[in-house]
Every structure is written in C-alpha cells, then in structure tokens.
Amino acid sequence: MKVSLFIPCLTDQFFPQVGINLYKVLKKAGAEVDYPAEQTCCGQPAFNSGYHAEAIELAQRFLKVFRNSQYIVAPSGSCTSMVKMFYPEILEDPGLHELLHDITTKTYEFSDFLVNVMGVKDLGVHFPHKVTYHDACHLLRELKVKEAPRDLMRHVRGLELIEMEQSESCCGFGGTFSVKYPEISTAMSEDKAATIAGTGAEYVVANDSSCLMQIGGYLSRKGFAAKPMHLADLLGENL
Amino acid sequence: MNLTPRLFKTYASRSINNPRLRKTYRFATHHALAKRLQVIQEVPEWEALRDRAHEIKEEVIDHLDVYLEKLETKVTANGGKVFWARDGKEASDYILEVARRIRARTVVKSKSMTTEEIGLAHTLEENQLEPVETDLGEYIIQLAHEWPSHLTAPALHKTRAEVGELFAEKLGIPYTDVPEELCEVARKLLRGKFLQAELGISGVNFALADTGTVVIVENEGNARLSTTMPRVHIAVMGLEKVIPAFADLSVFLRLLARSSTGQKQTSYVSLISSPRQPGELDGPEEFHLVILDNGRTEILKDPKMRESLFCIRCGACLNTCPVYQRVGGHAYGSVYPGPIGAVITPMFQGVEVAKDLPYASSLCGSCTAICPVKIDIHHMLLWLRKQVVESQGTPWQERLAMKLYLAGMSDSTLYRLGSRAVRWALKFSGRKSQPMKVPGWTETRDFPPLAEKSFKTLWKELEKDDQRLIHANGHK
Numbered sequence: 235m236k237v238s239l240f241i242p243c244l245t246d247q248f249f250p251q252v253g254i255n256l257y258k259v260l261k262k263a264g265a266e267v268d269y270p271a272e273q274t275c276c277g278q279p280a281f282n283s284g285y286h287a288e289a290i291e292l293a294q295r296f297l298k299v300f301r302n303s304q305y306i307v308a309p310s311g312s313c314t315s316m317v318k319m320f321y322p323e324i325l326e327d328p329g330l331h332e333l334l335h336d337i338t339t340k341t342y343e344f345s346d347f348l349v350n351v352m353g354v355k356d357l358g359v360h361f362p363h364k365v366t367y368h369d370a371c372h373l374l375r376e377l378k379v380k381e382a383p384r385d386l387m388r389h390v391r392g393l394e395l396i397e398m399e400q401s402e403s404c405c406g407f408g409g410t411f412s413v414k415y416p417e418i419s420t421a422m423s424e425d426k427a428a429t430i431a432g433t434g435a436e437y438v439v440a441n442d443s444s445c446l447m448q449i450g451g452y453l454s455r456k457g458f459a460a461k462p463m464h465l466a467d468l469l470g471e472n473l
Numbered sequence: 474m475n476l477t478p479r480l481f482k483t484y485a486s487r488s489i490n491n492p493r494l495r496k497t498y499r500f501a502t503h504h505a506l507a508k509r510l511q512v513i514q515e516v517p518e519w520e521a522l523r524d525r526a527h528e529i530k531e532e533v534i535d536h537l538d539v540y541l542e543k544l545e546t547k548v549t550a551n552g553g554k555v556f557w558a559r560d561g562k563e564a565s566d567y568i569l570e571v572a573r574r575i576r577a578r579t580v581v582k583s584k585s586m587t588t589e590e591i592g593l594a595h596t597l598e599e600n601q602l603e604p605v606e607t608d609l610g611e612y613i614i615q616l617a618h619e620w621p622s623h624l625t626a627p628a629l630h631k632t633r634a635e636v637g638e639l640f641a642e643k644l645g646i647p648y649t650d651v652p653e654e655l656c657e658v659a660r661k662l663l664r665g666k667f668l669q670a671e672l673g674i675s676g677v678n679f680a681l682a683d684t685g686t687v688v689i690v691e692n693e694g695n696a697r698l699s700t701t702m703p704r705v706h707i708a709v710m711g712l713e714k715v716i717p718a719f720a721d722l723s724v725f726l727r728l729l730a731r732s733s734t735g736q737k738q739t740s741y742v743s744l745i746s747s748p749r750q751p752g753e754l755d756g757p758e759e760f761h762l763v764i765l766d767n768g769r770t771e772i773l774k775d776p777k778m779r780e781s782l783f784c785i786r787c788g789a790c791l792n793t794c795p796v797y798q799r800v801g802g803h804a805y806g807s808v809y810p811g812p813i814g815a816v817i818t819p820m821f822q823g824v825e826v827a828k829d830l831p832y833a834s835s836l837c838g839s840c841t842a843i844c845p846v847k848i849d850i851h852h853m854l855l856w857l858r859k860q861v862v863e864s865q866g867t868p869w870q871e872r873l874a875m876k877l878y879l880a881g882m883s884d885s886t887l888y889r890l891g892s893r894a895v896r897w898a899l900k901f902s903g904r905k906s907q908p909m910k911v912p913g914w915t916e917t918r919d920f921p922p923l924a925e926k927s928f929k930t931l932w933k934e935l936e937k938d939d940q941r942l943i944h945a946n947g948h949k
Contacts, residue, residue: 241928243882247892248921250928254935269932274882280875282836284858284867288879295883323852375838404795408835413913415482415833417489420917421799422835451918 235352237265238303240341242313242443243275249443255470256309256344262473263354265305272299278316282409286324293321297333305351306341309466310442311373314343319376343373345441345465349382355389361472362392365463366435368426368449369402370442383441383465390468396433403429405440407448423452430460437463476620477806478818478827484804485833494630498801501629502792508735509789515737516727526728527847529721530783533713537773540682540715541764547685551747553760560767561591567763568593568674568707569600575705575759577602577671581663583689583696584608585676586786587709587765589621589808590821593674604674605666607695609659616643622802622810624788625733630801663695673703673757677710678785679725680762683718686746687762690729690739697743706757708745712764713782725785728845733787768821777856781816783846790840790850796833805830812840816853824857828866831857892927899923 237260241253260267277292296317300306308314318338325334348354365387373379387395406412406422413419426449430438438453438460440446450462474484488494513519533540545555558564572580580602582594594615597604606615610628614621617639621627628636637650646658675696679688687708689696700706716725730736749756772778791797791811802810807818807827815834819827831854840850861867881891911920926934 246928248924250924250926250931253928254931257935271929271932272885274885274888275878277882280878282855282858283871283875284831284855284860284862285875286859286862288875291879292882320855371835371837371839375842402839404835404837404839406795406835408837411832411835413911415485415796416913416917417486418796418799418833419835421489421495422795423918447921448918451914451920454919455917 235265236304237267237307237347238300238305239267239269240273240276240300240306240308240313240317241269242308242310244447245309245443248447249464252309252443252464252466255464256307256466258470258473259344259348259357259466260307262357263348263352265352268303270299270303276313276316278313278320279409281316281320281324290324293317293325294330296321297325297330297337300337300341301333303340305347306337307344307347308341309344309464310444311343311370311377311379312442312444314341315372315376317341343377343379343441345382345386346377346379349385355385357386357389357469357473359389359393359469359472360391361468363437364394364396364433364435365437365439365468366396366398366430366433366460367401368398368405368430368438368440368445370440370445371404373441374402383439386465386469387439390472396435398429398433398435398438400425400429405445405448406452407444409444412448419448420452423448427452427456427458431458435460437461437468439463439465439468441465474619474803475806476808478822478830480806481804481827481829481833484806485800488801488804489799493632494801495799497630497632498798501623501626502798505626505733505735505788505792509732509792510735512731512735512737516731522724522728523845523847525724526785526845527783529716529724530846533716534773534779534782537712537715540717541712543682544680544685544715545764547682548760548762549685551685552750553685553747553762556761556763558763558765558767561593561765564591564709564763564765564767565593565596567761568709569596569602571705571707571759571761572597572600572602572672575671577705579666579670580604580672580674581607581666581670581695581699581703582611583673583675583691583699584611584627585674585709586621586624586808587676587711588674590711591709591765591767593709605663605670607663607666607693607699608691609656609693609695612659612663613639616640620803620808623791624786624809624811624813626788630803667698667702670699670703671705673699673701673706675700675706675708677708677714677762678729679722680710680715681717681719681722682715684746686719686744688722688726689743689745690726690741691743692734692736692740694741697741700743700745701756704757705759705761706745706748707761707763709763709765712766712769713784729785729787732789732843732845772817772820775820778816778820778853780848781813781820781850781853783848784813784817785846786813787845789843789845793839793843795835795837795839800833805833812850812854813848816850816857819857819860824860824864825866828861828864831855831861889927889929892929896923896925 277289281289446462748760815830
C-alpha cells in the first residue's frame with residue numbers, strides 16, 4: 235500500500251514532528267510512504283475567508299501534485315475535509331472532474347485511514363497516561379469520524395481514556411475566526427479548558443494541530459496542567 | 474441598542490463581557506438542548522423524518538409558484554382574502570387599511586417573527602393603534618422596548634428578577650419575581666385586551682396548499698384567542714411557509730416542537746381554514762392572509778442560498794451555536810439571530826450591511842447537524858463570505874495578505890525560501906527565543922514558536938538517512 239503524506243502548512247511550519255510521527259506510524263502499519271515535495275497548502279485559509287479564486291488555484295495545484303498518489307493521508311481532519319468535501323464545491327471545471335473524483339476518494343484523515351482502510355488498530359504503543367479526546371469539528375461533522383481515533387487509543391497499552399463533557403463542542407479556533415473574533419474564540423476555549431480539566435487527564439488529544447494550537451495556547455496561558463497532544467505524536471513517539 | 478447588524482462586533486463584545494448575560498444564555502441554551510435530546514431519543518425514525526422534511530421543502534421551494542397559487546385559490550374559496558405583499562410596507566399598508574375600515578383601536582398580536590421582520594407593531598403604534606403582544610415573552614420585550622433575542626423564546630435574555638422589575642415599573646404592581654405571579658398579572662391584563670380588540674394578527678407556522686389552512690403552534694393559548702376573539706383575523710406569512718398538503722403536516726409538527734422547546738407537541742396547534750361559516754357560533758367574520766415576499770424571491774434565485782428558505786424557525790441552531798451561546802441574540806442586530814440569522818440577514822439586508830455576520834462562526838457545523846430540515850447552514854456562511862469578498866467588503870490588508878499567501882503557496886520554491894527567510898529573520902533579530910506576539914491571538918492565548926526546521930527540511934534529511942532522523946528529530 236503506497237501512501238503519500240499530505241502535511242498541511244501549519245503542521246509543516248509549527249508542528250513538523252506530527253508529520254514525522256505520522257510517517258513512523260504509517261510505516262509501522264505496513265505502508266510504503268512518500269512525500270510529494272511540491273505540496274504547499276490546500277487553500278483552506280483562503281476558502282474559509284471567502285477568497286474562492288485563490289482557493290481554486292491552490293486546489294488545482296493540489297490535484298496536480300497528488301495526481302499520481304495511490305492514497306493521500308493527512309494528520310488533519312480539517313485539511314482533509316477541505317479536499318474531500320469542499321474541492322467538489324469550488325472546482326466546477328468539467329475537465330477536472332475525473333481527477334477531482336479520484337483525488338477526493340483517495341484522500342483520508344490518518345486515523346480513519348489506519349482503522350478503516352488499513353484495518354490497523356493496534357500499533358503496539360505503550361503510553362501509561364490519562365488522556366481525554368477532543369472531537370475536532372471538521373473531522374467529526376464533515377468526515378463523520380468519531381470512533382477511529384478512540385479505537386486507536388483503546389489499543390494503546392496503559393492509556394486510560396477519560397471522555398470530557400461535550401467533547402463535540404468547538405474549541406474556538408475556526409481559522410481566521412480566532413483572530414477576527416478573539417473574545418468569542420477565547421470564551422469558547424475557556425469552556426473547553428474547563429471540561430478538559432474536569433477529567434483530570436494529563437493530556438488532551440486531538441487529530442488537528444490547529445485545534446491543539448488553540449486549546450494548548452489557552453491551557454498554557456491560564457496555567458492548566460493538561461498538555462495538548464496530537465494523536466500522531468502519541469502513537470509515533472511511543473511505538 | 475439599535476437594530477442593525479452593522480454593530481455586531483460592538484454588541485458581541487459588550488455581551489460577552491457581561492457575566493450575567495453569559496450565564497443566562499448558557500443556562501437557557503443548554504437546558505433547551507438537553508430537553509431536545511431527551512425527546513428525540515424517543516423517535517427512532519428521527520433521521521428519516523429530517524430527510525422527509527427536507528424533501529418536502531425541496532419540492533415546495535422548487536415549485537413555489539404552483540403551491541402558492543393553489544393556496545391562494547383554496548383560501549379564497551374558503552371565504553378568506555389573500556393579499557400579496559412585495560415588502561414590509563405593502564404588508565403594513567394593507568393591514569392598516571383593514572384596521573381603518575373596521576375602525577380598530579386595539580390590535581392583539583400573537584407571536585410572529587414575520588411581523589417582527591417588518592416592524593409591524595411599530596407601524597401600528599405610529600398610526601394611533603394599540604398593538605398588544607399577547608405571547609408572554611413578546612409582551613415582556615414590548616414593555617421593555619426591545620426586540621426578540623431568540624426565534625422561539627423572545628425574552629430569553631431576561632432573568633425573572635428583571636421581568637419583575639420591568640412589571641413593577643411599567644404596570645405599577647408590587648415587585649415580585651415569582652414566575653406564576655408574573656404570569657397571572659400578564660394573563661389578567663391580556664384577557665381584557667382580547668375582549669377589547671377589534672383586530673387579531675397572527676403569524677403562520679405552516680400553510681397547507683391543498684386545504685387552504687394556516688397552522689399555528691403555541692403554548693399559551695394566546696394565538697388561539699388572538700385569532701378567534703376579534704372580529705377580524707389577519708395572518709401574516711413569509712411565502713416560504715407553504716407546504717403541499719395536510720398529509721405533510723405531521724412530519725413538521727413532530728420535528729418543530731421537539732427541536733425548539735423539547736416538547737413532543739406544543740400545547741396548542743390551531744388549524745384555521747376560513748372565517749366564521751354560516752351557522753357557526755364563533756370565529757372572526759373576516760380572515761385575511763398576507764403573503765410576504767420581502768426579499769425571499771431574491772433568495773430563491775440563488776441556488777446556493779435557496780435552502781435557507783426551508784427554515785421552520787425552530788431555533789435549535791441558535792441553541793447549539795457556540796457563538797450564539799456566548800454573544801446572545803441581540804448582538805446580531807437583527808430579528809433573526811444565530812446561525813440561520815447570519816445566513817438570512819445578509820440576504821435580506823445586503824452583505825454590505827451585514828458583512829460581519831457570515832464571519833461570526835467557527836464553522837463548527839453543529840447548526841447544520843441539528844437542523845430538523847437539514848439546511849446546510851454553515852456551508853451557506855462560506856458562500857456568503859465569498860459574496861463579502863466579491864463586494865470588496867474585507868479590509869485591504871487582508872486582501873493583500875491573501876495575494877501574498879497565494880503567491881507563496883503557488884510555488885514550492887518560493888514557499889521554501891520564504892519559510893527559511895522568516896526563520897533567518899527571527900534568528901538575527903534575536904526574537905527567536907521570545908514568545909511571538911500575534912495581534913488578536915496572544916492577548917489571551919500563547920502562540921507556538923515556529924519549529925526550528927520545517928517538515929519539508931526534515932523530510933529532506935529523512936530521505937538521506939531514515940533511521941537517524943527518526944531517532945534524532947522524531948522526539949521533541
């Protein structure tokens with residue numbers, strides 16, 4: 235099974251270890267992994283802000299970069315849903331239709347890919363800690379992935395998963411929303427932090443670096459004990 | 474406060490910094506959601522009902538002309554009178570004309586978002602009529618000179634203590650914050666108005682095209698009194714409220730009450746098909762149905778937005794919205810707040826006026842997930858953002874940033890050079906080790922440092938020496 239890594243720009247610049255860990259996890263699961271070096275950004279920041287012309291250009295570029303991949307796997311529900319759910323909405327060029335369909339069907343968020351495509355749940359990971367899991371909005375509501383990350387965590391030795399209340403409530407990130415409306419965004423994090431703290435977990439795990447940046451930024455500013463952790467890091471660092 | 478979406482940012486900031494208001498909204502929305510969850514669990518076919526409702530609405534909105542004409546024919550045949558109003562003014566003028574003809578003085582109104590939309594009560598007042606809101610929540614906000622903060626619970630923002638103070642001040646009664654006592658006061662007062670009123674005005678939840686029936690759901694009995702006691706009844710509906718047939722009604726009734734108030738059924742469901750018929754003992758002598766456009770046919774023209782006309786005004790998307798929960802209904806500066814308000818307000822008033830509303834969402838999608846008629850609300854916000862950009866509604870700095878972003882992302886060499894240049898600049902300015910300041914972010918949250926090496930750089934190293942890199946850089 236050949237997998238191309240799709241490493242979103244935020245991960246590339248701020249959390250590159252997530253990409254490295256994803257690579258390790260996929261290798262361990264038995265995939266052959268490559269990284270199309272021409273890739274940059276999927277266009278989501280432009281699309282979400284209303285700049286469709288810019289987003290369309292980057293979407294077309296993405297299709298070209300990944301056209302030869304067998305599978306495309308990303309450590310982000312948000313960027314995956316940009317490709318799978320929103321590319322078809324903005325790319326109206328009939329000439330691209332076939333390629334578009336091909337790309338959207340072979341692009342996966344990594345936990346979904348591991349569990350539902352590769353059929354791998356147990357990676358032999360050991361992590362003797364209490365964790366709680368935040369359902370990232372796009373992963374949950376655009377891609378309908380709720381169980382796969384939990385399945386993977388249930389197979390981690392020593393890991394105790396404590397569900398937080400309202401794990402499905404938004405953390406407040408929302409892309410440019412977080413800086414356009416910092417007060418609302420922070421008020422959302424405030425409640426998220428309280429539900430995280432309520433579990434007594436040492437780590438809050440999510441599958442999107444963007445949510446973790448928001449949650450982690452609030453937790454550390456307010457001196458909460460819980461640490462943010464990407465699921466790919468949890469798995470990859472403890473193989 | 475002024476009823477304008479231009480001030481969203483100011484209003485939102487004000488309410489988010491009001492702990493009392495935050496608490497009120499939090500309690501009310503969470504309470505409504507919990508009740509809803511409980512009653513929908515009793516309906517195993519809930520998802521199928523939502524799909525069916527969506528299909529019915531799709532059929533109606535795609536053939537709106539056919540169903541509306543059918544409705545008109547039926548209502549007229551039943552002895553009612555239909556008036557087509559292009560906008561709020563035409564609707565209000567018609568209602569005033571009827572009021573003058575029958576020499577009305579007191580007008581009882583039951584809860585209606587459509588009449589809020591056209592500011593009808595205000596117009597009636599300006600024309601020396603006495604409009605009385607008879608829904609308790611509406612009555613409260615009428616006394617307070619405010620507008621509704623929620624589609625189904627107009628006075629949701631008020632605590633009972635505030636209502637007590639308001640009643641004491643405006644009605645001259647001794648202060649009490651006991652809900653039953655306050656209700657009793659309003660009840661007595663409103664009974665008198667029902668007896669006195671010559672004209673009753675109601676909204677419409679559903680209009681059945683095959684029978685010419687208007688359906689009104691409510692919990693207080695005030696809508697039934699408003700539509701039966703006065704000599705004349707005028708019902709005002711947005712033209713999207715028509716549904717094909719009586720047989721479709723049960724689908725919507727089951728969805729609406731559960732989604733909005735968490736009830737299996739509202740206390741009252743009134744079906745009104747005609748004025749008083751010969752031999753009948755009660756009911757109004759005249760029945761008028763005002764069918765209002767007010768921008769709806771414009772929405773109809775836009776294939777990306779027309780689904781917003783499916784809305785049955787249940788308010789569930791408000792309750793579940795993390796933004797509405799925190800800023801409340803008044804922040805939107807529109808009688809239609811929350812996610813669906815952020816969609817239809819810019820459609821009604823223009824994206825220039827309401828350009829902040831489509832951005833007032835983290836795009837979490839819980840509105841779409843809860844909507845009983847499956848309106849793709851948060852995706853519509855994305856389409857509206859596109860319209861804002863196309864109308865030059867975003868700041869020039871942002872437009873410039875997008876141009877630079879596109880240039881940087883369109884060329885992987887430029888991207889790599891750029892990412893290296895930033896790191897180089899940070900290193901030589903001595904700011905590498907300092908926490909980054911990001912306006913709009915770091916006032917309340919820490920911002921992560923740029924990684925020493927990007928993934929792209931790490932991958933190059935990894936390609937050279939897979940194992941070494943995994944052990945050296947995999948662990949941070």
